[in-house]
Amino acid sequence: MMQCPRCLNTDKAFFYRGSRGWYCRKCISFGRVMLEEENEPVSLAPVSEGSEEYTLQYPLTKAQEEIAVKCAELIDTSDVLLHCVCGAGKTELVVLSIAKMLKEKKKVCFAIPRRQVVLELRERLAGYFPKAKVVAVCGGHTEETDGDLIVCTTHQLYRYYRVFDLLILDEPDAFPFRGSEVLHGIAETSRKGHMICLSATPDQELLRKEREGSLIRLVLNRRPHGHPLPVPQIKVVPDKVMFLSLIRWLHRHRAQSCMVFVPSIKKAQYLYWFLFLLFPCCLCTSHTENRDEVIRAFREKKNGVMLCTTVMERGLTIENVQVCVYQADSRIFDEAGLVQMAGRVGRVFAYPEGDVLFLCRRRSEKAERCVKALREANLCAV
Amino acid sequence: MRCLMCGKNRDEGTFRDLFDPQDPLCEKCRSEWRRKHIRFRLGGVTAESSYVYNEAFSRCLIQFKELNDEALRDVFLYEVADRLRFRYRGYTLCLLPSSEEKSAARGFSHLRLMFACLKMPMIEPFRKVTSQDQKNLNREERLAMQDAIILKDGVQLPEKILLCDDTITTGATMLGALAALGQKAQKVRIYAVSANIRWL
Incomplete structure (x- = not known):
């Protein structure tokens, strides 16, 4: 049977015989891979001496410590899923495992679906590992692709065929990684060792793997500051009143930063035209070109309102922020996304609590499931 | 059967x-x-093209040329093949050159594959002497590159010639080819599968 060595595709309809032999068309956007030719594993420079030394900004809590040690033990023998609530410090949990691998002179990669998060995470990891060379590889940053510790988008993993002894996959349930067979295949073939998945909302695929026994799940339901997760309040209001409810809510929180999630870019723009008359507003969607700058300004302002689409739902930490999801029953949002949006609140030690509001046009099962999941997590944490 | 671009299964049919x-x-x-279908004059010769070079076309062309996806060979001329065969009967297709390094890396001549479905006589009489990639050049720089195309030594040219290329942006390559032909051909026409929107 034919199989693409890179994306593991076996569907015959995607293979084509060109002038030099068979190749796979499913992953053609990453360059052509011939099926019959032998693919050499990419070789990278060895890990440099002393790169495993690390310093954390805060010491880990007892619960975190326990998980981190267990994870570092397990990765020698099996894949691990770290199922932790948003803001539980997932990155810090794997630092121990990374250090252990680096000490054994093994290559580690941290892969994330979103480009925005890659650059931010590089800075953080470079702070934790001062002696290691941490490189970020993502669109626009591809001149240097080799270092002691590689942080990249999941798209860039095609550069590393059978390289990594440890692949850490952050948020595998996020777009565009979720549901993309090609990206899953590429992630699979970029590693020769084991894998750690970090997720607050693991999908069915990961849970199935756990049931089969090929993956061990470690659960952490408590944030480091020990406070429970903010549980969203669901408010069902008629279409025409929703805008007024939003204004009322924003007015109540006018002294704090507020994020308003909107289903589509167009809606975000229209809402922006209205809201900027009343509140210090900014707009942040995938069409915003200077996104980094907008976020920085929003952080500094302390009492702004940010209108954003689902691009901003993950990997963003802002002090003292409140979240409202406008038209939360829209089919654009899914349960995992709603959990992530609610998870933007109360991530900082100084402001461990906050307000989350879901505005719906009608009862929505997704929103209710999200609330239930968060309640359960809070119950298990005690 | 699957669509060659989006991979969607098409057994259901539309x-x-x-x-x-x-x-x-x-x-x-x-x-x-x-x-x-537009016709325009380029260097005193009648030129024709069938598509507007838009984003979807360029995506497809890049997948074919740069990512070497040979499966797309028949996609480009599928709709217009009969029309071309009729309009240019008696002509010999004369393919414009790619730079030598590029076609060596590719392993196939993309224009030859693309125009093979017309089943018309085909020759490749030109050679490109510089290897500079046109993609990153502006209009003036492109027009200055006209001398970069020369005829191969000892080529026998047929009477009726159809100069073929995948896309016309500024027309610099075509003008270069016309200049290289000089007076040696009796009848010359130009055909490009797509043309930049400014030729409309």
């Missing part, structure tokens, strides 16, 4: 499949291309 079941692209991908 209304168009009643009349046109062989198209390698699905209805949606095909509709993104903007088909427009």
Whole structure:
């Protein structure tokens, strides 16, 4: 049977015989891979001496410590899923495992679906590992692709065929990684060792793997500051009143930063035209070109309102922020996304609590499931 | 059968499949291309093109040329092949050159594959002497590159020549080829599969 060595595709309809032999068309956007030719594993420079030394900004809590040690033990023998609530410090949990691998002179990669998060995470990891060379590889940053510790988008993993002894996959349930067979295949073939998945909302695929026994799940339901997760309040209001409810809510929180999630870019723009008359507003969607700058300004302002689409739902930490999801029953949002949006609140030690509001046009099962999941997590944490 | 661009399964069939079941692209991908037969003068010669060079077309062309996806060879001329065969009967297709390094890296001549479905006589009489990539050049720099195309030594040119290329942007390559031909050919026409929107 034919199989693409890179994306593991076996569907015959995607293979084509060109002038030099068979190749796979499913992953053609990453360059052509011939099926019959032998693919050499990419070789990278060895890990440099002393790169495993690390310093954390805060010491880990007892619960975190326990998980981190267990994870570092397990990765020698099996894949691990770290199922932790948003803001539980997932990155810090794997630092121990990374250090252990680096000490054994093994290559580690941290892969994330979103480009925005890659650059931010590089800075953080470079702070934790001062002696290691941490490189970020993502669109626009591809001149240097080799270092002691590689942080990249999941798209860039095609550069590393059978390289990594440890692949850490952050948020595998996020777009565009979720549901993309090609990206899953590429992630699979970029590693020769084991894998750690970090997720607050693991999908069915990961849970199935756990049931089969090929993956061990470690659960952490408590944030480091020990406070429970903010549980969203669901408010069902008629279409025409929703805008007024939003204004009322924003007015109540006018002294704090507020994020308003909107289903589509167009809606975000229209809402922006209205809201900027009343509140210090900014707009942040995938069409915003200077996104980094907008976020920085929003952080500094302390009492702004940010209108954003689902691009901003993950990997963003802002002090003292409140979240409202406008038209939360829209089919654009899914349960995992709603959990992530609610998870933007109360991530900082100084402001461990906050307000989350879901505005719906009608009862929505997704929103209710999200609330239930968060309640359960809070119950298990005690 | 799957669409060659979006990979969607097309066994179900659409209304168009009643009349046109062989198209390698699905209805949606095909509709993104903007088909427009235009004729214009270029260097004193009549030129014709069939599509507007838009985003969907360029995506397809890049996948074919740069990512070496040979499966797309028949996609480009599928709709216009009969028309071209009729209009240019008696002509010899004369393919414009790629730079030598590029075609060596590619392992095949992309124009030869693309125009093979016309089943017309084909020659490649030109050679490109510089290897600079045109993609990153502006209009003036491109026009200055006209001398970069020369005729190979000892080529026998037929009487009626159709200069073929995948796309016309500024026309610099075509003008270079025309200059290289000089007075040696009796009748010359130009055909490009797509043309930049400014030729409209």
